[in-house]
Amino acid sequence: MNNKDQINFDNDFDKQLLRWFDGDLHGAELTDFEADPRLIEYQQIGEQSNKITVPSVNQDSLLDKIKTEIKEKESVETKVIPLWKKLASIAAIGITIFAALTLFSSDISVNSHHAIQLSHALPDGSQVILNSDSELEYENNFTEERTLNLDGEAFFQVEKGKSFTVVTDEGSVVVLGTSFNVLSRDGVFVVSCKTGKVQVASNKQSKIITPGERVRFTKGQVSAVEKINPLKIDNWTSGESYFERAPLQEVINSLSHKYDLDIDLPSAYHGKLYTGSYIHSDLEKAIKMVLVPMGVEYSIDNDKVNLH
Amino acid sequence: MPKPSKEQKFNALYSEWVQPLFRFIYYKAQDQSLSEDIVQDTFVKFWDKMETVGEGKEKAYLFASAKNLFLNKIAHDKIVDTHMKTQTEAIVKSPHYDLEMTEFQQKLNEAIEKLPHKQREVFLMNRIDGYKYREIAALLDISQKAVEKRMSQALLALRKLHDKI
Structure with missing residues (x-):
């Protein structure tokens, strides 16, 4: 008797069915079992479910993220360094920065003109959509620093990783991995957060905003954080x-x-x-x-x- | 031959296990970015613990650790199975399946999505990764009997599809 509502472990068919799905039936036992008409339905389930494709990860980019996070964690574990060594290393950093500035000063600059919107992929995988008449600039070593300059308006979708900084004339924005909008021109600085957490600083005042919040600085003065519709923050990109x-x-x-x-x-x-x-x-x-x-x-x- | 460095060893284990681990979490979570985050956290944690994990125990460690991170994550975010069945998730997921699906395939996909995540992971680990019940039991740290029970329940639920069509 085949009870449809319950798989009975004492039932030979069901026992064999389980073993069949485990690839554990062989020889005559397998031949006999596969001749059982009750199997047809399960066969279809088995075959069709084998066809399901499951997404996969981009393993290289994920490995980069993992390595970055490991490095970052290790650098946070600070060590006590004697003062003279510290001074020596600061001097060394100074020299390196100077050398870097003179040797590799070629910046990357992206401009959008009137009536043109640009979508730009940053070297770390983050995405920027640049509104009309705006300018974005970053250095060659962007993946190490994740700092860029913006004049105008842009919507950012930031890949997870170490801090990501947007510097504008009116103030700066620091995030870890999120999406947010920055408008900085004509003396106005407005930052809206769509996902994640965003730290906004201007003129020594700093605010942290969360999804659906907007902060506005007018002539360097911060106004209260306001609630807005997070779904419409990047409407201008469409x-x-x-x-x-x-x-x-x-x-x-x-x-x-x-x-x-x-x-x-x-x-x-x-x-x-x-x-x-x-x-x-x-x-x-x-x-x-x-x-x-x-x-x-x-x-x-x-x-x-x-x-x- | 020189002994491989920690990084070389890590890279080799990463290449070997990243996709299976990702699928393992994906079966439960049914969410690409959540699953990626968990795999990322798993390997970051593994880097710290590598020296303490015995030779040959790495796979078990990685799966156990990913599973715990997933459970902490759902406990933390209170995202239970219901969250994973929202409209947006379904839309995001659809391109991964064949474009031209028969009615049966479609129903089957839906039914698999609706299985409790414990049954779904056992069923898909068996079907997609081709793991034996014994291997699934080791990876999930449960008995083989428990795996067989979950598989039976999954099969029973999916078997009912035929009655509906």
Whole structure:
């Protein structure tokens, strides 16, 4: 009797079935068993499940990450070094840095022009998407230092590993492995965290933000950390810039860099906050999307947008 | 012949075990990046402990350590089986399976995903890695009887697919 709801260990068929899956049936026993009509269903399960492909790891890049982490851990275990040795080694580091600067000073620079967005892979496997009219610069030895300079706006997806630093004119951002957005231009420094943890520093003030948080520095002064929608932080990388309670001036600046425009925002509108988005594919629609909800009257004359 | 350095020994063990270890965790976690993180942590920890792990015991050590890291991770994040069945996970996973699947294959994949992770890992270690029950028992540090029981339960659950079609 074959009870479908329970595999009975005393049942010969089920015992043999288990052994069959273990490749443990041989000779006549195997031939007899494989002739059993009850096997057909299990045969199908066995064959089809052999076809399942399981993903694999990129073993070289994972090994690099492992070695980096091991090295880092070992360097943290500090040793007490006599002062004279310390001074000697500092002098040696100084000489090495000097030599490195003079010998290998060729930096890598990535620029995006107006209306162009660039996706760039960094040597450590991290990804950067550079918004229009922005510039990114890093040195040849990036994998060792993981430090780069940014002017403009970029979204970063950082591979796990040692600290990763973004230096801008307005402040710097330090992370371990996460994704976040940095906007640094026209005196504004805004960092939004999508995943992981991000440390932001400007003008000796430092803040740590977590997913769905944004911190803003205006002229070096930090404002409170705000909650935003983490799903929309990198919306601009897919053709539509999204803003949540952003000063209208910042939105106008963003439009200007995107479409290469020249817009003066009358002082009456300074301090107004905008929530919404504009598209990257149509100038007139984009302007409409920003200015109409804010009640700003305007006219477009060639590439000049006049606000009234 | 000179004795291999610690790093050479480590590299050799890494190449030998990284993929099996990854699959081992993946069967439980069904999440690529989580599984990669655990494999990374396992080998970082192994580097520190290498000298204390006896010759020939490395494989058992690596699997036990990966398993513990996985259990700590789910205890820590409270990600139980349910988390692994979210919509996004399913979408991420689909490209790994054959594009043209028969209805049966699709149902089978779904049913395997839904198995309790203890049954799923035994079933897939047997089917995909071709491990014998005895080897699975050693790697999971459980008895062979327990492996056979989990395999039977998995087969029973999958067998029910035929009744549904």
